[in-house]
Amino acid sequence: MADKITSRSQDYSQWYIDLVRSAKLADYSDVRGCMVIRPNGYAIWEKMQAALDRMFKETGHVNAYFPLFIPESYIAREAEHIEGFAPECAVVTHGGGEELAEKLYVRPTSETIIWASYKKWIQSYRDLPILINQWANVVRWEMRTRLFLRTAEFLWQEGHTAHATRQEASEEVLRMIGIYKQFAEEYMAMPVIMGKKTDSEKFAGADETYCIEAMMQDGKALQAGTSHHLGQNFAKAFDCQFQTSEGKLDYVWATSWGVSTRLIGALIMAHSDDRGLVLPPKLATRQVVIIPILRGDKTAVIAEADSIALALNKYGIPAFVDASEQNSPGWKFAEYELQGIPIRIELGPRDIAEKKCIAARRDTLEKTDLALDNTLPLQVSEILRQIQQSLFDKALRFRTENTREATTFEAFKTAVEKGFVIAHWDGTAETETKIKEETKATIRVLPSEDDYISRYNMNEPGICIYSGKPSAQKVIFAKAY
RNA sequence: CGGGGCAUGGCGCAGUUGGUAGCGUGCCUGCUUUGGGAGCAGGAGGUCCCGAGUUCGAGUCUCGGUGCCCCGACCA
Structure with missing residues (x-):
């Protein structure tokens, strides 16, 4: 066992x-708050990277790499930025056995070091836009950590763009949060609500923060990606001006956006069950495991299993055979369910005699007979498509069932224990803080998706759930990770 | 930083009034098995977190330290 x-x-x-831990996605390390991402976990990250990187490139972005270390004077340049990040930074004071003249911050995010470069690169509107992304690790000295969801060091991508106009930067901010939404829903099969953060929840140094919020199976919210409009804040902090086509000087407009290995945590909490990981096929490095039942003519069974794997691989479906005799079939069933392989094919002498095999879906655990002929890859690919779709549908249904509207604070308090709550808010930070203090729930997002807005009449004026003052719109509250 | 818990074979744990460390699982060998985490036999594997103390004798008692996990405040 x-x-x-x-x-x-x-x-x-x-x-x-x-x-x-048991699916071998990650392990604790001996360094407080840091984790080891094991091959099974890293494989998911690689799939995520590949899809996102392609989407970034398709929208005109290029990759680059900036230093891990940021001089203290750079971090300190933007007032809100340092106020937000300094308390959670690791700082290097010594190098080469000697005390450094200037302390180096291990990057918690790279706006400052990148804008120091952008200042050198940008003179004219002809140098704009700059659309750079970097895949990197960052460090935030968190007080309390959770594997994937919050660790002292994590992997992410951070996009940093520079534009000639506010409008162009706004478009970029929305384009990228849109890409995150598309990625979350198409690849992770995880429905998300796209929208804006309130001032108190926005990024340190940003004018506006957009986010995608997902609901986990316990009804709590998880911020899965953010895109920030940085205005001219960093350009001013780094004195980064450019000459416009009219010959005037103006500060550069900026955005930044990122998603991290936290997405792996989101993926787990969105779909997985008591047997282990459930992976959407699009993020599974191995989509099909074939388990031969080794009795009778073992060689013949293995040969048939191998030929199925070959046929699937040729068709573009990553499949592999586990023909080891060390473990029983039952052991293998449990093990690959734990690891989230989307489809298991069982193949024994009886099946071969009947020209069929059994396919078991990881998500529903349903078993069906598949004809063992040259249509097999097609049949399997159809099941994979169904799994991908049904994971999304199920998660969306769950979110809908656990989203409630509240018109009184009493009803709100009950509802927010069980999921998302849509309620009127007077727009003040005071009310937001009070509600958080009393219920531990925060405003997750002010949705910007038309269908969501119309479905819940988000823009209909009303009365604030807490203060009783007039409210211009409804917002989404939830307890969050 | 507050509150709680844990530290003993790889992992999970037990260890009584102090007497020289054991169970499950995993691992290695062999045989038998194989359609939902198989069985039998044999075997390897320990600085009982660290330091000091009490004692003839400490995994166990005393004092001091360290590390990690969980719950809260802060955060992607």
Whole structure:
């Protein structure tokens, strides 16, 4: 008997930790708050990177790399920025055995070091826009950590763009949050709500922050990606001006946007079950495992299994055979379910005699017979498509069922324990803070998606749930990770 | 930084009034098995977190330290 995973109903938080560790996605390290991303976990990240990187390139972005170390004077340049980040930074004071003349901050994000470069690169409107992304690690000295969701060091991508006009930067901010939404929904099969953060939740140094928010299986919200309009804040801090086509000087407009390995945590908490990981096919490095039932003429069974794998691979479906005799079929079933392989094909002498095999779906655990002929790859690819779709549908249904509207604070308090709550807010930070203090719930997002807005009449005026003052719109509250 | 918990074979744990360390699982060998985490036999594997103290004798008692995890405040 291998590792037992705590059930979700018993202890959701422990379930998550058990799953991450027993599916070998990540491990704790001896460094506080830092994790080791194991091959199974890293494979998911590589799939995410590949898809996102392609989407970035398709929208005109290029990759580059900036230093890990940021001089203290750079970090300090933008007032709000340092105020927000300094408390959670690791700082290098010594190098080569000697104390440094200027301390170096291990990047918590790279706006400052990048804008120091942009200042050198930008003179004219002809140098704009700059559309750079970097894949990197960052460090934030978190007080409390959780595997993938919040660790002291994590991997991410950060896009940093420079534009000639506010409008152009605004378009970029929306374009990228849109890409994140598309990625979350198409690849991760995780529905998200796209919209704006309130002032208190926005990025340190930004004018506006857009985000995508997802609902986890315990009803809590998880911010899965952010895109910031930085206005001219960093350009001013780094004195980055350019000459316009009319010959005037203006400060450069900036954006930044990012997603991190936190997405792996989101993926787990969106779909997985008590048996282990459930991976959407589009993020599975191995989509099909073939398990031969080794009895009778073993050689013949293995040969047939191999030929199925070959046919699937040729068709573009990554499949592999586990023909080891060390473990029983039952052991393998459990193991690959734990690892989230989307489809398991069982193949024994009886099946071969009947010219069929059995396909078991990881998400629904349903088993169906598949004809063992040259249509097999087509049949398998159809099941993969269904899994991808049905994961999304199920998550969306769950989110809808756990989204409630509240018109009184009493109703709000009850509802917010179980999921998202849509309610009127007077727009003040004071009210937001009070509600957080009393319920631990925060305003997750002011949706900017038309269908969501119209569905819940988000823009209809009303009365604030807490203060009773006039409210221009409804917002989404939830407890969050 | 507050509150709680844990530290003993790889992993999960037990260890009584102090007597020289054991169980499950995993690992290695062999045989039998194989359609939902197989069985039997044999075997390897320990600085009991660190330091000091009490004692003839400490995994166990005393004092001091360290590390990690969980719950809160802060955060992608």
